[in-house]
Amino acid sequence: MTSPSRDPAFRTEVGLEDGKAVAELVEATGFFNPAEVAIAAELVEARLAAGDASGYFFVLADEAGGAQSPSRLLGYTCYGPIDGSEGSFDLYWIAIHPDRQGHGLGRVLMQQAEERIAAMGGRRVYVETSGRAQYEPTRAFYSRLGYVCEARLRDFYGTGDDKLFFVKAL
Amino acid sequence: MTSPSRDPAFRTEVGLEDGKAVAELVEATGFFNPAEVAIAAELVEARLAAGDASGYFFVLADEAGGAQSPSRLLGYTCYGPIDGSEGSFDLYWIAIHPDRQGHGLGRVLMQQAEERIAAMGGRRVYVETSGRAQYEPTRAFYSRLGYVCEARLRDFYGTGDDKLFFVKAL
Numbered sequence: 001m002t003s004p005s006r007d008p009a010f011r012t013e014v015g016l017e018d019g020k021a022v023a024e025l026v027e028a029t030g031f032f033n034p035a036e037v038a039i040a041a042e043l044v045e046a047r048l049a050a051g052d053a054s055g056y057f058f059v060l061a062d063e064a065g066g067a068q069s070p071s072r073l074l075g076y077t078c079y080g081p082i083d084g085s086e087g088s089f090d091l092y093w094i095a096i097h098p099d100r101q102g103h104g105l106g107r108v109l110m111q112q113a114e115e116r117i118a119a120m121g122g123r124r125v126y127v128e129t130s131g132r133a134q135y136e137p138t139r140a141f142y143s144r145l146g147y148v149c150e151a152r153l154r155d156f157y158g159t160g161d162d163k164l165f166f167v168k169a170l
Numbered sequence: 171m172t173s174p175s176r177d178p179a180f181r182t183e184v185g186l187e188d189g190k191a192v193a194e195l196v197e198a199t200g201f202f203n204p205a206e207v208a209i210a211a212e213l214v215e216a217r218l219a220a221g222d223a224s225g226y227f228f229v230l231a232d233e234a235g236g237a238q239s240p241s242r243l244l245g246y247t248c249y250g251p252i253d254g255s256e257g258s259f260d261l262y263w264i265a266i267h268p269d270r271q272g273h274g275l276g277r278v279l280m281q282q283a284e285e286r287i288a289a290m291g292g293r294r295v296y297v298e299t300s301g302r303a304q305y306e307p308t309r310a311f312y313s314r315l316g317y318v319c320e321a322r323l324r325d326f327y328g329t330g331d332d333k334l335f336f337v338k339a340l
Contacts, residue, residue, distance in 0.1 A: 085328065153337065
């Protein structure tokens, strides 16, 4: 059990090992299927290959360890500008390791992403999520951070599984 | 001027020359900026490289010519399944050459795409468009074909430029 009193270390550049680390983290949440886990890792690889031109930007939180211990990824978020828009950004991913959830790390990662989006000229941040009951904590999380559910597409993901668009104006 | 009485020939496989043909067609409509024209051509290249695995499917309409004359692309549509959904499809592109607009070719291309989507197990077709006045004919076209505007994201593309989601249940 990690002590919540030890502040994580934040960084914005992905490294060679982060595709694997992100996949393991996303899988550990139990929220995503194998295809989604693969996509999460692919966005890291895209960033590694093309940098800013990939359109994918990251904030990653590592466990603050001593010089002897390898760092462990505790959470991350991935966002980027929406092609064809002026100042609209997508928040593609946010994931927090299960044993670090509930300590405010998600809120800090979102705030750091929003600050960077604003600095890049972003006006609005969009998050897409499901209307299923399983995602109620996710929706409540976005609402607490000032995101508003602006639109809904019924049965988008499947029968009884709506797609919701949350937005926050910066 | 092409005679509207000469029926076009339809096909679903793209060829090596279609990236250029699609780019020229899309550009000729005057509706798309250079970045969008490039994307239209890239989807053709993706289809050429990976086939069905690209996720991009096409219906193309060529001018029916004699054996001596090279065929000319009159219009096309590009669609595909939405990852992570069960039976939802996106209609990514539809474009008709300006000198063949108003003769029902767009309607026929949409119907052919919808038939193929239904045959692939599709339940719903989504089209995204802009709320700007310039796109009123586009919105009216989708409405005539049974598409309903289900959701709107205000100022998505820019200030005063909303994103609209049209959907048709098959």
